[in-house]
Amino acid sequence: MxxxxxxxxxxxxxxxxxxxxxxxxxxxxxxxxxxxxxxxDNQALRYVTQYPARGIFYDRTGKLLAYNEAAYDLMVTPGLVDTEIDTVAFCDLVGISVEHFIARMNKARSYSKYRSSVFEKQIAAEDWGEIAQKLFKYPGFFGQKRALRHYPASSAAHVMGYLSEVSPVDIKNDSAYQKGDYIGVSGLERSYEKVLRGERGVKVLMVDVHNAVKGSYKNGELDVMPTPGKNLYTTLDRDLQLYGERLMKNKKGSIVAIEPETGEVLALVSSPAYNPNFLVGRNRTANFIQLVRNDTLDPLFNRATKAVYRPGSIFKVVQALVALDNEVINASTRFHCNRGIIACHGSHTYDDLRGAIQHSCNPYFWNVYKKLIEMGEYSSKFKDSAHGLTVWNEYVKSFGLGVQLNSDLEGIKSGFVPDKSFYDKWYGEYRWAFSTIYSNSIGEGELGVVPIQMANFAAILANRGFYYTPHFVRAIGDGNKQERFKKKHFTMVDSTYFEPVIDALDAVVNEPGGTARRARLDSITVCGKTGTVQNKNTPDHSAFIAFAPRENPKIAVSVYVEEAGFGGTFAAPIAGLMIQKYLTGETNAAKEKRILEADFIHLNTKEE
Amino acid sequence: MQSQRGNFWQDADWLIILLYTVMVIMGWLNIYAADFNESATSLFDFSQNYGKQIAWIGTAGILAVVILLVDSRFYDNFAYIFHGFFSLLLIAVLIVGSEIKGSQSWLVIGGISIQPAEFAKYGTALALAHYFSAQNADFKKLKTKLYSIVIIGIPVLLIMLQPDPGSTLVYASFALVLYREGMSGNVLLLGVAAALLFVITLFMELIEIPIPLTSTVLQGEYFLILIIAGLASAVLLLFKKRIKYIWKPIVTAALFSMVLVAGVNFIFNEVFEDRHRNRVHGLLGIISDPQGTGYNQHQSKIAIGSGGFTGKGYLQGTQTKFDFVPEQSTDFIFCTVGEEWGFLGTTLVILLFMVLFWRLIYLAERQRSRFARVFGYAVVSIFFFHFLVNVGMTIGLAPVIGIPLPFFSYGGSSLWSFTILLFTFIKLDATRRNVLA
Incomplete structure (x- = not known):
């Protein structure tokens, strides 16, 4: 052994x-x-994202513009889905087709078998009730609570903008986003995205093999509460905004109303508008395609901030102010209405400044502009023009024209004010003179402005020489107004030169023979100037700027109505109604009826 | 008797008893963790496995005391009676047993289910030990070999009929006992070689080799047979001068191998059912199907692997507690250890088993009686085999064969059987001085 x-x-x-x-x-x-x-972790822990509520939009009086409604995303974890489920019954329940079901399942599977992904997005709370009751029959599916934007007034779509699902690029650039999140892509939703979105939270739950929740993981130690987004207190006046939108029905164009003493935008209407609720929820994609592709009027386009027009006769007011400050004219300077050099209208012959503005005399401003461009600093006409244009350009830009307004709404166009280098490029240095560029004198030529700049110009007139950058948000959450909107921007024109011009603008509206008699109100002194933007192929655009009351102005407005002809006929009365509505809360029914009945969209497309 | 009993408490191997106690307690803690849920209030909740296991542990303790109180000669003298009795139970279970999960292995007596196969091991161990001691057997003799095969073969055949492949395989552990008692080591090597050849065959049979210049293909297993024949011929040719001495073993080995390859091929494809084939395939990595047949082992590895170095903490396991791991309190109890106690826990458990095994071998070797030694080796071999297959299965080194981990897995029959085996040997060891060698 x-x-x-x-x-x-x-x-x-x-x-x-x-x-x-x-x-x-x-x-x-x-x-x-x-x-x-x-x-x-993938199979036993479920990370339920706690979505923060997106910041709510209020108007200046505390009325709601945008808030959140509960909605649910139906999530799926393909690995847990029972292959034996009654697909048809499930599709009926969710309201989708079987093909759709198969496509979605394949998509979810290609993303991950064990991680959950969105099966059906943004199911409204009222539809979710029934689904939630029967969901226990379908393992692998669960609901994720999300919020859906709702716009109770269906108004101000262009200001608020819209949301869109984040793109892979967004996710790559900012770790705050995950697949399926929403991001503001236009309007205030975009410019205030970072404060509106808040911070996502997460709840870590334990699930068993049947995907039943067994409680909170580590007693919620790893849970993070969501931080809600901050609310935006906008500068808009909901009632005025809605009224403006009503007036602009069946018209292309825009209304911008600004409070001169603050630069706060009271209303910004771009027409045709769209219902912001269309770009929310399950039908968003279909509606979006409808709005973008199938609507030639391009309702998503914000004409008030992005449509560049030539300023037309309104620009004569700028010319007058620049000329006064340069002392090339004074209030009593007269020029003959010499229609040989440039066409004119009306019966005046030899106006002073007040008359020239009131009658919108073209030859007068041809002379004014000539004096500005040819100031006699150089003996060469070419050099003198180059010098004159440079000075003039600087003056005009100080009115917020030809420069981008540093507002809080994205994508405001800067328009264009030609300078020396522009003409040099075109004609060659010192190969152009006043005779080449005189169309600028009456707001034609190479000039370009956007409606919000013109409303801002009206505010400058109301303030007699300065403006606050037009803006849309008074306060973010509990905060105060942003510093950049508290800064006064002075024009290069001394405030003393404004009074004679304002006197003329008063006459435009209130004196017989003024071009904007239709903007006149009985109790309030409105000052304004019409403009008619000439187009090559289409009818003229009707434009008008105004502010009121003359003393202690409370509102400055610009109105553009495309293809509506002379500025006094439609733009002026719309401005008048807006001012009356804002200042008195009442409106002139007869004037209003005329505007509401006007239709400049269906002119050519009437079928009967 | 009086002096003997006084000696007993001194002579009993308290290290083994301590290891046993520690492991049973650890086992219960893990069963509790595996079945734990917040709603249960009482430890004695008999609707839960951990509640029932308390009863099993209590009765096992009583059983242990009873075994220690019985005169050690009883086990030797009644060895064949035990073996006969348990074999009869195995026959009874085939007739009146209840079928659970496809095999008829349970006898239900008065509401308590017992698994005779768990106890049959005990009878076999006693009978084998008794045979080797009483007959002064010598493994070189054919008679001894035949008797050994008969003693082991009876329960094997009966359990195979249930069928319970797991419990049947446990009898392979007696090979270690026989090796210790004189069986040629070559048999063990042959066993390992056969297992290797088995695996190679499974890989080869999936391959088809095109025969050059013809359009037919050669099945992998035939190719393997050709290789074996070729290798044998090459060896014979190389050692031509000594062919007289080597032709016999070489030709035998070659023929044996070829028959094995053919046999494996036949048995695997014709006798095995799909689930068996899939388990083996999954284990060898030939076919990967973590959602289907490979699910248990995949989940088991996730549970253990997710424990990390220090584990998730007691009662903090998610994989075992929430039923991702199947049979988490019985066959897959090691997953709970791995998940909640981490690498430190699993290593500790393995080291505890190592110490137990080595201590048992040490004790077996110091026995004066051959009966006690053979029985001791039977105990260590059975425990080791359970350990090998059970832990190997949970960590992906062995196919999924449902046999319990001694002292850890939930279950009355297995705990009783392991307790009886261990304490019978403790009793034999404690009274070794009373035996005249």
Whole structure:
């Protein structure tokens, strides 16, 4: 027997070998390889994102413009879906087709078998009730609470903008976003995205093999509460905004109303508008395509901030102010209405400044502009023009024209005020003179402005020489107004030169023979100037700027109505109604009726 | 008797008893963790496995005391009676047993289910030990070999009929006992070689080798047979001068291998069912299907692997507690250890088993009676085999064969059977001085 003693050692060695083998294997399994930890978390933990409520929009009086409604995303974890489920019943429940079901499942599977992804987005709360009740029959599916934007007044779509699902680029650039999140892509939703979105929270839940929730993981130690987005207190006046939108029905164009003493935008209407609620929820994609592709009027386009027009006769007011400050004219300077050099209208012949503005005399401003461009600093006409244009350009830009307003609404166009280098490029240096560029004198030529700039110009007139950058948000959350909107921007024109011009603008509206008699109100002194923007192929655009009351102005407005002809006929009365509505809360029914009945969109497309 | 009993408490191996106690307690803690849920209030909730296991542990303790109180000669003298009795139970279970999960392995007596196969091991161990001691057997003799095969073969055949492949395989552990008692080591090596050849065959049979210049293909397993024949011929040619001495073993080995390859091929494809094939395929990495047949092992590895170095903490396991791991309190109890106690825990458990095994071998070797030694080796071999297959299965080194981990897995029959085996040997060891060698 003794000979076999060493066999005991061999057996002990075999056992020891197996034990060591197991320990080595366990070392790899538990310490070296991390993938099991991930797999375990993936199947036993459910990270339920706690979406923060997006900031709410209020108007200046505290009325709601945008808030959030509960909605649900139906999520799916493909690996847990029972292949035996009644697909048809499920599709009926959710309201989708079987093809759609298959496509979505394939998409979810290609994303991940074990991670959940969105199966059907943004199901409204009223539809969700029934789905939630029956969801237990379909393992692998669960609901994720989200919020859906709702716009109770269906108004101010262009100001508020809209949301869109984040793109892969957004996700790459900002870790705050995950697939399926929403991001503001236009309007205030975009410019205030970072404060509106808030911070996502997460709830870590444990689920068992049947995907039933077994409670909170580690007693909620890893849970993070969502931080809600900050609310925006906008500068808009909801009632005025809605009224403006009503007036602009069946017209292309825009209304911008600004409070001169603050630069706060009271209303910004771009027409045709769209219902902001269309770009929310399950039908968003279909509606978006409808608005973008199938509507030639381009309702998503914000004409008030992005449509560049030539300023037309309104620009004569700028010319007058620049000329007064440069002392090339004074209030009593007269020029003959010499229609040989440039066409004119009306019966005046030899106006002073007041008359020239009131009658919108073209030859008068041809002369004014000539004096501005040819100031006699150089003996060469070319050099003198170049110098004159440079000075003039600087003056005009100080009115916020030809420069981008540093507002809080994205994408405001800067328009264009030509400078020396522009004409140099075109004609060559010192190869152009006043005779080449005189169309600028009456707001034609190379000039370009956007409606919000013109409303801002009206505010400058109301303030007699300065403006606050027009803006749309008075306060973010509990905060105060942003510093950049508290800064006065002075024009280069001294405030003393404004009064004679304002006197003329008063006459435009209130004196017989003025071009904007239709903007006149009985109790309030409105000052304004019409403009008619000439187009090559289409009828003229009707434009008008105004502010009121003359003393202590409360509102400055610009109105553009495309293809509506002379500025006094439609733009002026709309401005008058807006001012009356804002200042008195009442409106002139007869004037209003005329405007509401006007239709400049369906002129050419009437079928009957 | 009086002096003997006084000696007993001194002579009993308290290290083994301590290891046993520690492991049973650890086992219960893990069963509790595996089945734990917040709603349960009482530890003695008999609707839960951990509640029932308390009862099993209590009765196992009583059983242990009873075994220690019985005269050690009883086990030797009644060895064949035990073996016969348990074999009869195995026959009974085939007739009146209840079927659970496809095998007829359970006897239900008065509301308690017992698994005779768990106890049959005990009878076999006693009978084998008794045979080797009483007959002064010598493994070189054919008679001894035949008797050994009969003693082991009876329960094997009966359990195979249930069928319970896991419990059947446990009897392979007696090979270690026989090796210790004189069986040629070559048999063990042959066993390992056969296992290797088995694996190679499974890989080869999936391959098809095109025969040059013809349009037919050669099945992998035939190619393997050709290789074996070729290798044998090459060896014979190389050692031509000594062919007289070597032709016999070489030709035998070659023929044996070829028959094995063919046999494996036949048994694997014709006798095995799909689930068996899939398990083996999954284990060997030939076919990966973590959602289907590979699910258990995949989940088991996730649970253990996710434990990391220090584990998730007691009762903090998500994979085992929330039923991702199947049979988490019985066959896959090691997953709970791995998930909640981490690498430190699993290593500790393995080291505890190592110490237990080595201590048992040490004790077996110091026995004066051959009966006690053979029985001791039977105990260590059975425990080791359970350990090898159970832990190997949970960490992906062995196929999924449902056998319990001694002292850890939930279950009355297995705990009782392991307790009886261990304490019978403790009793034999404690009274070794009373035996005249």
């Amino acid at each position: 003794k000979a076999d003693d060493k066999r005991g050692i061999i057996i002990a060695a075999i056992i020891g070998f197996i034990g060591s083998l197991f320990i080595v294997k366990l070392f790899f399994l538990q310490v070296v390889d991390d993938s099991f930890k991930t797999s375990a």
